[in-house]
Amino acid sequence: MGNVETDAxxxxxxxxxxxxxxxxxxPVQLAAYESDGLPAFKVTPGAVVAPETADEVxxxxxxxxxxxxxxxxxGSGTSLSGGSLPVKGGxxxxxxxxxxxxxxDAANRIxxxxxxxxNTQVTEAVAGYGLHFAPDPSSQTVCTIGGNVAFNxxxxxxxxxxxxxxxxxxxxxVLATGEVVEFGGxxxxxxxxxxxxxxVGSEGLFGIxxxxxxxxxxxxxxxxxxxxGYKTLEAAGDAVAKVVASGMLPGALExxxxxxxxxxxxxxxxxxxxxxxxVLIVELExxxxxxxxxxxxxxxxxxxxxxxxxxxxANDAERMAIxxxxxxxxxxxxxxxxxxxxxxxxxPRGRLGEALRRISELSEQSGIRVANVFHAGDGNxxxxxxxxxxxxxxxxxxxxxxxxxxxxxxxxxxxxTGEHGVGVEKREFMPAMFGEGEMAFFKRIREAFDPGxxxxxxxxxxxxxxxxxAMQGLHPLEEAGVICRE
Amino acid sequence: xxxxxILEVSECVRGSARxxxxxxxxxxxxxxxxxxxxxxxxxxxxxxVVEYDPGExxxxxSGGTRVADVEQVLAENGQYLPFEPPLVAAGATIGGTVAAxxxxxxxxRYGGVRDFIVGATVVDGSGAVLKTGGKVVxxxxxxxxPKFLVGSxxxxxxxxxxxxxxxxxADVRRTFRVRVGGGVEAGKLMGEVAxxxxxxxxxxxxxxxxxxYVRFGGTERGVAARMEEATRRWGxxxxxxxxxxxxxxxxxxFGVLGRGAPIVKVPLSPGLVGEIxxxxxxxxxxxxxxxxxxxxxxxxxxxxxVLEGMRLSGVxxxxxxxxxxxxVWEEPAIVGxxxxxxxxxxxxxxxx
Numbered sequence: 001m002g003n004v005e006t007d008a009x010x011x012x013x014x015x016x017x018x019x020x021x022x023x024x025x026x027p028v029q030l031a032a033y034e035s036d037g038l039p040a041f042k043v044t045p046g047a048v049v050a051p052e053t054a055d056e057v058x059x060x061x062x063x064x065x066x067x068x069x070x071x072x073x074x075g076s077g078t079s080l081s082g083g084s085l086p087v088k089g090g091x092x093x094x095x096x097x098x099x100x101x102x103x104x105d106a107a108n109r110i111x112x113x114x115x116x117x118x119n120t121q122v123t124e125a126v127a128g129y130g131l132h133f134a135p136d137p138s139s140q141t142v143c144t145i146g147g148n149v150a151f152n153x154x155x156x157x158x159x160x161x162x163x164x165x166x167x168x169x170x171x172x173x174v175l176a177t178g179e180v181v182e183f184g185g186x187x188x189x190x191x192x193x194x195x196x197x198x199x200v201g202s203e204g205l206f207g208i209x210x211x212x213x214x215x216x217x218x219x220x221x222x223x224x225x226x227x228x229g230y231k232t233l234e235a236a237g238d239a240v241a242k243v244v245a246s247g248m249l250p251g252a253l254e255x256x257x258x259x260x261x262x263x264x265x266x267x268x269x270x271x272x273x274x275x276x277x278x279v280l281i282v283e284l285e286x287x288x289x290x291x292x293x294x295x296x297x298x299x300x301x302x303x304x305x306x307x308x309x310x311x312x313x314a315n316d317a318e319r320m321a322i323x324x325x326x327x328x329x330x331x332x333x334x335x336x337x338x339x340x341x342x343x344x345x346x347x348p349r350g351r352l353g354e355a356l357r358r359i360s361e362l363s364e365q366s367g368i369r370v371a372n373v374f375h376a377g378d379g380n381x382x383x384x385x386x387x388x389x390x391x392x393x394x395x396x397x398x399x400x401x402x403x404x405x406x407x408x409x410x411x412x413x414x415x416x417t418g419e420h421g422v423g424v425e426k427r428e429f430m431p432a433m434f435g436e437g438e439m440a441f442f443k444r445i446r447e448a449f450d451p452g453x454x455x456x457x458x459x460x461x462x463x464x465x466x467x468x469x470a471m472q473g474l475h476p477l478e479e480a481g482v483i484c485r486e
Numbered sequence: 487x488x489x490x491x492i493l494e495v496s497e498c499v500r501g502s503a504r505x506x507x508x509x510x511x512x513x514x515x516x517x518x519x520x521x522x523x524x525x526x527x528x529x530x531x532x533x534x535v536v537e538y539d540p541g542e543x544x545x546x547x548s549g550g551t552r553v554a555d556v557e558q559v560l561a562e563n564g565q566y567l568p569f570e571p572p573l574v575a576a577g578a579t580i581g582g583t584v585a586a587x588x589x590x591x592x593x594x595r596y597g598g599v600r601d602f603i604v605g606a607t608v609v610d611g612s613g614a615v616l617k618t619g620g621k622v623v624x625x626x627x628x629x630x631x632p633k634f635l636v637g638s639x640x641x642x643x644x645x646x647x648x649x650x651x652x653x654x655x656a657d658v659r660r661t662f663r664v665r666v667g668g669g670v671e672a673g674k675l676m677g678e679v680a681x682x683x684x685x686x687x688x689x690x691x692x693x694x695x696x697x698x699y700v701r702f703g704g705t706e707r708g709v710a711a712r713m714e715e716a717t718r719r720w721g722x723x724x725x726x727x728x729x730x731x732x733x734x735x736x737x738x739x740f741g742v743l744g745r746g747a748p749i750v751k752v753p754l755s756p757g758l759v760g761e762i763x764x765x766x767x768x769x770x771x772x773x774x775x776x777x778x779x780x781x782x783x784x785x786x787x788x789x790x791x792v793l794e795g796m797r798l799s800g801v802x803x804x805x806x807x808x809x810x811x812x813x814v815w816e817e818p819a820i821v822g823x824x825x826x827x828x829x830x831x832x833x834x835x836x837x838x
Binding site: 131151154158163165166183191193200202248249286289290293346348350375378379414416418422433434435437441444446448 | 589598630642655754816826838
């Protein structure tokens with residue numbers, strides 16, 4: 001990509017490709033797009049365009065490819081890894097106006113939607129047929145399908161239902177070669193190599209999705225949702241191990257530690273049991289007759305692991321109440337601390353206990369508090385690293401804890417990201433997880449889709465320009481030599 | 487060439503100008519059409535379970551491992567591959583299953599090969615050994631090359647090792663069958679069952695018998711209750727254990743379509759089953775699976791015309807044929823570009 005000189009004139013060619021008012025270049029208009037879900041970083045784009053049709057998106061992308069203008073596609077900007085951070089002086093292509101649900105075919109269990117459709121809107125549109133769209137990231141009332149596709153978004157139901165990619169049957173996209181392609185289709189089956197599967201999770205580096213064909217599933221007939229309190233995190237983890245070993249496949253298995261519980265109480269009055277070190281949420285779902293049998297087994301195992309409190313949702317409202325605390329956790333920690341980093345790492349499920357112990361040690365050694373929320377069923381951790389930017393050195397120490405946690409995940413054979421993607425935040429860790437050969441291979445794949453390196457450059461791959469920071473002074477990651485400006 | 491390790495696979499690839507990896511030859515046509523003059527890289531020796539911890543819900547196996555052996559290890563621990571790879575008895579390898587992208591009946595409920603593959607070690611056209619994906623069930627780092635390999639037919643890389651997510655086996659399985667008048671009725675019935683909250687495990691249609699088959703997996707009591715609800719709603723009769731096993735095993739081994747005849751896989755929608763049945767002549771033997779999301783047809787009669795007329799894509803999977811592609815296929819330029827990224831010197835055959 002190289003350095004792009006800010007040149008407002010260059011971007012003007014895009015103005016006439018979209019309707020009036022859809023090309024924005026005034027600083028006050030650009031400000032809203034400078035950050036995303038990773039607020040530590042702020043980058044000012046050269047312009048923002050908001051196309052209203054797929055044809056306009058294609059025209060804009062082709063022009064960008066032709067002129068070498070770097071672009072970043074953006075949905076609701078909820079990325080927790082800085083994936084939708086603009087390129088300095090480049091263009092942001094906002095997809096929110098492409099928000100039509102183009103087709104719902106209940107008998108064939110599919111929906112075809114534009115990328116700007118909000119995740120929960122899909123389920124709302126098909127609920128009447130007894131269907132739902134399974135991927136449920138916590139940001140689902142805000143995030144878009146396009147964003148879910150770009151990041152292969154997860155959520156709490158991934159062990160049983162998989163991630164976004166397992167629910168995308170086809171993608172029509174404009175690639176950064178300028179080619180418009182239709183991968184996959186409406187069928188669960190495919191011929192040829194799985195291009196749809198390769199496209200999902202490519203973090204905007206291949207092109208922009210214009211239409212996405214989604215797989216729908218029958219709504220579960222019933223849920224059995226349990227909230228259990230434990231005196232120690234170990235005991236909660238033990239309960240999970242027992243559930244997994246018993247051969248059950250719950251829809252969700254979530255754990256929150258004491259600090260996360262405290263945050264949730266303060267934020268939404270979750271009503272979780274007081275004085276416990278950990279809460280475990282287990283949700284069984286499916287045909288009532290199956291759930292009836294499984295819940296007896298489940299309740300036995302939960303008690304066996306030593307639950308001190310046990311609450312079973314008697315109806316939908318109580319079920320929502322149990323989930324409210326968990327779903328609010330990330331934003332809730334904002335009440336405990338002026339600043340925080342949301343982490344996303346994976347360790348083998350069986351080593352969760354060990355991982356949490358090590359995180360606790362890191363926290364003690366550094367004096368930095370860490371709240372833990374995690375998808376216990378699939379080993380996906382979300383340490384919430386709390387700090388106060390006003391206190392000298394705390395950001396540095398927080399970043400160091402974050403880096404150490406990621407290194408631990410790699411060392412344990414896990415992953416640097418379970419569902420938030422690499423984005424900007426973890427690009428420097430990619431070479432720790434993948435070797436030189438693999439990184440070169442990924443580069444070649446990227447080049448096949450984006451020879452000009454204009455599609456979301458600066459993401460996923462290490463090196464390149466560091467985004468400017470919302471705070472003053474040298475970034476601690478730079479000081480530590482983890483990232484560097486060119 | 488008969489390598490025993492991944493390193494040997496790498497050497498074989500580097501030492502050969504034109505090479506195609508092969509498994510047990512259960513789908514021999516995939517490595518013969520378009521592969522004239524290519525050396526065969528026999529992967530059967532690169533076999534074995536590399537890593538397996540039932541508590542992690544993952545298993546890592548070498549590409550040449552027979553599916554039957556993988557299933558046995560999993561079964562011993564109460565686990566299984568929900569997509570039920572076909573041609574198990576015939577000796578299919580796991581690498582060949584991934585490369586062919588062939589799913590079994592169980593893919594309806596939880597997903598196919600693509601939904602359970604989480605990691606793959608592949609040797610590319612330059613002989614480089616590349617570890618893609620990961621060993622854990624949840625991973626969003628890097629491009630999803632493991633998924634891309636599903637259906638890649640050995641044209642992009644040699645699949646040396648694969649990590650799968652696995653699930654606990656159901657306690658019991660029961661099947662019932664419903665008589666139907668034809669394709670339209672079958673398509674409609676399968677559509678209704680697929681949307682219902684009884685959550686069928688597998689759903690197939692055999693036009694030659696005029697029957698739709700519905701299978702449930704779960705606990706003894708749970709399955710009994712769901713079966714009762716389903717038969718109350720759609721009629722039909724419970725099949726005994728043995729006939730049901732025979733039915734599904736027969737489907738797995740493609741017995742219904744007969745041996746030797748070229749068999750074509752066609753991705754479909756349940757809504758198209760009626761129309762395709764209407765257009766086909768009696769010479770084409772066929773059956774439908776995944777609730778009508780796929781049809782398997784013998785390459786005979788008017789099949790090719792019908793696929794073209796309905797703008798469907800088919801790929802020959804078994805038997806002797808001159809071409810692999812039937813019907814209408816997209817040919818995006820990106821495929822050639824990706825081929826170049828994986829295999830710049832064209833050591834593997836051209837993409838299908």
